[in-house]
Amino acid sequence: MTRLVYDETFEGLLTALFQVYDERLQQVAIVPVSAFQPDFFAEDIKVFTDASKADRVWQGLKPFSHLQQLIYRSYLREASGAENKILEAVRYVLKTKNEKDYGHPAVLQLADWTKEVGREKHRMEAFVRFKRAKDNTYLAVIEPDFNVLPLIAKHFKNRYADQVFMIYDLKRDYGIYYDLKKVDFVNLEAVNLKNLNAITHEEEIFYDQMWQDYFKSTGIKSRINKKLHLRHVPRRYWKYLNEKNPH
């Protein structure tokens, strides 16, 4: 058994796939470095992430654009063992050319993960709540279940073309920042909520209040259906939704 230990970047994963084909490895597992534990019976190889190798793999998968999406989104799903499912699916699709055969367990698994990630992406497009800072930057903090920031950047850039904004993923400790020209990935030291509150604009409290008022007055009491409400807005997202945190 060979184990390829990679650095958890997407390029690293693609490089590992390259290595599997390049060295014709049969009994192989791809392991993220953070989950790596020495195993007496395995032969461990460190993958040196290589952009050109990664690119060759990606180009090679071009005819299977559906599979490409499955791979990228399943990677963002951050499930344990995802790397090996991805490898399994790649092997199956390259052999049979059936990239939409959901009868195959690995393809089906990737499709399910992709669906979950898509759902989370859509949720974040809905549940991001900006606060205006004193310097007119619009700030939002999120803790999505999966790593969806790279997927939502384009949506927010198109929508808020004329406003400087930052969306920060506290769980993974990085964010996207738009400076009116392009979106960059940023790392900030010591982002905490108190910090953010200190720099918010004074007017913010009014809009916050008005949104909460609106939320309340647009509901119809005689139709109340808490179960349905919870299904659409699960509790774990409430933390950053101002309408669910009345003063």
Place this chain on the structure above:
Amino acid sequence: MNFERIREKLNILADAAKYDVSCSSSGSKRTNKNKGLGDSSGMGICHSYTEDGRCISLLKILLTNHCIFDCAYCVSRKSNDIKRAGFKIQEVVDLTINFYRRNYIEGLFLSSGIFSSPDYTMERLIAVAKKLRLEENFNGYIHLKSIPGCNDELMQEAGLYADRLSINIEIPTVSGLKLLAPEKEHKDFIRPMETVKNNIAIYKSEKKILRNTPVYAPAGQSTQMIVGATGESDKDIMYSAVHYYSTYKMKRVYYSGYVPVLQDSRLPALGTEVPMLRENRLYQTDWLLRFYGFDVRELLNKDHPNLDIDIDPKLSWALRNLHHFPVDVNKADKRMLARIPGLGMKSVYKILNARKYRKLNWEHLKAIGIAMNRAKYFMVCESKDWERRDLEPQRIKSMILQSSQSKYQKMYNQQLQLF
């Protein structure tokens, strides 16, 4: 800005607008222009959900709840003693922009009580949309209400700034309208619909010749009917819905269960339960007509003027037409697959895709995610097991009901006791 005053107005005017159920924010192709604000080219987004489970995607408010009409079903009617308020145009613009910038909403849904005249009211609504588009370079979604009885030129202007226009027919029958809104005439509702439909067609055909023709109401028009206010049958409602879909090319017809808000001898008493289950069945029927290839006459007709409350309309149709079943899922065409109870269109497409590679058996179908408790009586697949008994419709129905648990069970047991 005086926030406390605006807060008060927002509370009154959001409360008055909430009975309009349309919340759609999709279907427009308006992209961000010149680095302005907003983009409504993608799919609709529900930014939150009210505690009754309806989506919040637009800032849904009235410009004012002052109204010269006295329609029995409406909270804002003239004779109702409630707090009245009115927004200034700039206030609505500011509120929309500020909510939008914070990612609270997809855009604005603006309606209004009718003050002084229909034309004057419509002009004010248009002024808001115009300001948002031209001064604020706002590319979010705008849904404007057409005011019954306003003139054609105004309707033409409205469509240049709004993504969707709608006018609520509210009462599905002409006689019902006479009873509950004696001052309004049926033709006042129809006229704006006609104008909007014609304009959409004109602008579309011009766009083919001149590329820079402006878009006109790219998300089309919709309407709404109140259910359960005038004793109309499901057949009345759905036949009118079909009429609006076909004659006026509606994108959507919404059904709104009547919420008793006023004491009036012409209406159900206060405290009467909102007919939510009936509303649900009507939406199911609407979907069957629009996406499943059903004709309304198959689902509702002289012998069957009302939908069943305890089972969905597709199952009900299937039980009345058992001679079409069982269907072989490995051979049947799309149209017939869509008619099997328990199969949605997603499952239909999955089946069509999956059966290219292999013949499907019960295991495959389960994995695809179809509602087996209903579907199993109506289909056969690559397996020796299938329902061989020659069952009576009544028997199938009771077996399905026994094997399923509906969250509405309590409700229809109650409703059935009435008869």
